[in-house]
Amino acid sequence: MVADIGQPTHASHPQLLKEGEMTPGITTEEYISRRNRLLDLLPENSLAIIAAAPVKMMTDVVPYTFRQDADYLYITGCQQPGGVAVLGHDCGLCMFMPEADSHDVIWQGQIAGVDAALEIFCAKKAYPMRELHKYLPDLIYGRSKLFHNRQTAIPTYMKLEYFQKFAKNGKVGDLSTFTHELRWIKSPAELKLMKESASIACQALLQTMFHSKTYPYEGMLSAKVEYECRMRGAQRMAFNPVVGGGPNASVIHYSRNDQKIKDGELVLMDVGCELHGYASDLTRTWPPCGRFSSAQEELYDLILETNKECLKLCKPGATISQIHNYSVEMLRKGFKEIGILKDEGNSLYNLLNPTSIGHNLGMDVHDSSMISYSQPLKPGAVITIEPGVYISSFLDVPERYRGIGIRIEDEVLITDTGHEVLTGSMPKEVKHIESLLNNFHPGMGMESHNNIRAASNR
DSSP: OOOOOSSOOTTTOTTTOOTTEEETTEEHHHHHHHHHHHHHHSOTTEEEEEEOOOOOBSSSSOBOOOOOOHHHHHHHOOOOSSOEEEEETTTEEEEEEOOOOHHHHHHHOOOOOHHHHHHTSOOSEEEEGGGHHHHHHHHHTTOSEEEEOGGGOOHHHHTSHHHHHHHHTTOEEETHHHHHHHHHSOOHHHHHHHHHHHHHHHHHHHHHHHHHHHOOBHHHHHHHHHHHHHHTTOSEESSOOEEEEGGGGGSTTOOOOOOBOOTTOOEEEEEOEEETTEEOOEEEEEOTTSOOOHHHHHHHHHHHHHHHHHHHTOSTTOOHHHHHHHHHHHHHHHHHHHTSOOSSOHHHHHHHOOSOSOOBOSSSSSOOTTSOTTSOOOTTOEEEEOOEEEOOTTSSSOGGGTTOEEEOBEEEEEOSSSEEETTTTSOOSHHHHHHHHHHOOTTOOHHHHHHHHHHHHO
């Protein structure tokens, strides 16, 4: 019998984890290295307190699908709720773990407890959560400062007298200042997972593009892309897919996905999946009918050219802020030439494109948010490049452009010599998209699809 600890291990899921891995693709050795690197960043004699994400309820008895807090997962490897981890220079990693009674096991299954914390997660010490009030004060006593992840902070430790004294004296800081710096630059193992996650999302979105000609419904396309991601190994979507048809594409984070896409309209799909804790994020815009109109193509070419030029700027030493400013210059010039921007003011431009050119990507979709966009990029960072235009139906622009929304988003890995586009396999050229849509039929395999793409490249 193989022990069940509430999450995959090499013993229980050899198809997912290799020997020596704590979570799929990440070794125990790498988790220990992360803890040591966090200790190197923490001030001397300080203590980090990291709580697991809470279970959120949809109804009184139905929970939402659980997703672990990225910092807690990054440091501990534990994918389950209910725990608190403590990390210090003198005590190492100490974990307080939930306990399951026989009723919990019958209804929800086994969970990781004290034994798993010591044997699987390699904690130096571990105690049941019910004893947190007994041991945590001793760990806090005499510290110069405490740091915790504020997003998942829980009353269980925040109500303790010792913690409240530190808080009143201004000696409690945000741990994400340090963890986001660590998570910003990915290890080779993390990059392997991110490349696989991006590949899954590209394959899924390509299949969904083909599907759109026969089934031009936002809800069906959302279901299709999630199905294709999960069938390729993703555990979940990284966010609710944005499937905006026609004027809905001008709503940046549109999520209703309940409308039929009319003949001649574009559909904007912003999607991403999670693979073993690592997210992908890409966007493509296309006409399910198989042909761009002249107005659509005019705007699309501007966004595509901006996407390509901004990708060229992605290299060590550049900043997201610099790339963003360059994209604004390109789009302003292009909007003026097209005739949808007439003055130098920011008001109309900010309505046409109120978003940043990109963001960091990793365990979270908007990853390492504590890292400034003015920070020079380094090899191992992964960002998005996503220029767009969002023309609401009520904007004062030539009528043929109203109700059009376009975004083209790619994932980009910063390398020693420049960059690598992780979503480069997903078509974005007008001629490629039209050729694929107009030559596809349901019985074709991927080899035939690739042949069509190759032919359209010539």
